[in-house]
Amino acid sequence: MDSIATRLQLIRQRIDTAAQRSGRTAGSVSLLPVSKTFGEDAIREAVAAGVHRLGENKAQEIRSKYEPLADCNIDWVMIGHLQTNKAKDIARLASEIQSLDRIDLAIALDRRLQQEGRAIDALVQIKTSTEPTKYGMAPEDLPQFLRQVARDMPTLRIKGLMTLAINLPDQTAVRACFRTLRELRDRMREEAIEGIEMERLSMGMSGDYEIAIEEGSTEVRIGTAIFGGRIYNDDYYWPEGQAPAKG
Numbered sequence: 001m002d003s004i005a006t007r008l009q010l011i012r013q014r015i016d017t018a019a020q021r022s023g024r025t026a027g028s029v030s031l032l033p034v035s036k037t038f039g040e041d042a043i044r045e046a047v048a049a050g051v052h053r054l055g056e057n058k059a060q061e062i063r064s065k066y067e068p069l070a071d072c073n074i075d076w077v078m079i080g081h082l083q084t085n086k087a088k089d090i091a092r093l094a095s096e097i098q099s100l101d102r103i104d105l106a107i108a109l110d111r112r113l114q115q116e117g118r119a120i121d122a123l124v125q126i127k128t129s130t131e132p133t134k135y136g137m138a139p140e141d142l143p144q145f146l147r148q149v150a151r152d153m154p155t156l157r158i159k160g161l162m163t164l165a166i167n168l169p170d171q172t173a174v175r176a177c178f179r180t181l182r183e184l185r186d187r188m189r190e191e192a193i194e195g196i197e198m199e200r201l202s203m204g205m206s207g208d209y210e211i212a213i214e215e216g217s218t219e220v221r222i223g224t225a226i227f228g229g230r231i232y233n234d235d236y237y238w239p240e241g242q243a244p245a246k247g
């Protein structure tokens with residue numbers, strides 16, 4: 001009863017209900033299942049249930065899963081902090097990156113993508129919370145960044161923005177993060193930078209996706225609620241030992 005397929009179905013229903021509650025249509029919010037820390041069996045179960053796009057937050061993990069699961073034709077989406085020296089793996093193996101958060105990473109990715117003869121979709125990760133350890137670009141740096149990517153880096157097709165909300169039980173603070181991202185997206189849309197699309201808003205995880213949808217999310221990234229609990233929880237949200245203290 002409690003299979004990955006069952007949980008996927010339940011979450012899709014909840015996503016649609018939240019979308020309709022906020023005046024949007026069922027099917028207008030998409031689901032990105034996040035398979036980090038889970039192995040081949042769980043992923044094959046998800047694929048059998050209709051999943052073909054999966055989020056991972058470490059380049060090494062995409063690399064180690066890519067070959068054994070090649071027959072599944074999965075589109076791998078990078079959602080975690082990426083060190084510049086691992087840009088090559090993402091340029092080779094990922095269909096998309098949602099954690100593009102600085103110009104030196106954009107430059108490294110563009111160079112590797114040119115070598116591979118590929119282009120990928122990208123969302124810019126924005127820091128919307130005041131937590132000191134969280135990755136993401138400061139909102140005020142976004143316009144300049146977008147102009148530079150649009151001008152110099154045709155291999156990065158910018159489609160919108162991504163964020164992680166503050167890691168607190170306070171729903172008002174969580175909602176404020178999502179609202180900040182949507183308002184920033186709306187302002188950027190008005191600027192209409194040529195070559196930059198600003199439609200997508202990737203926001204919301206297992207614990208807060210219904211709030212994110214109410215605030216305009218077009219895509220939620222869900223791990224735990226589909227695949228179950230992970231052993232190394234915070235380490236996998238905030239890699240490299242930068243987990244903030246629990247609020």
Ligand SMILES: *Cc1c(COP(=O)(O)O)cnc(C)c1O
Binds near residue numbers: 079080205207224225
């Ligand atoms: C792990 C992770 C998620 C999914 O988190 P859950 O709470 O397991 O749903 C979403 N986004 C990012 C960037 C992640 O690292």
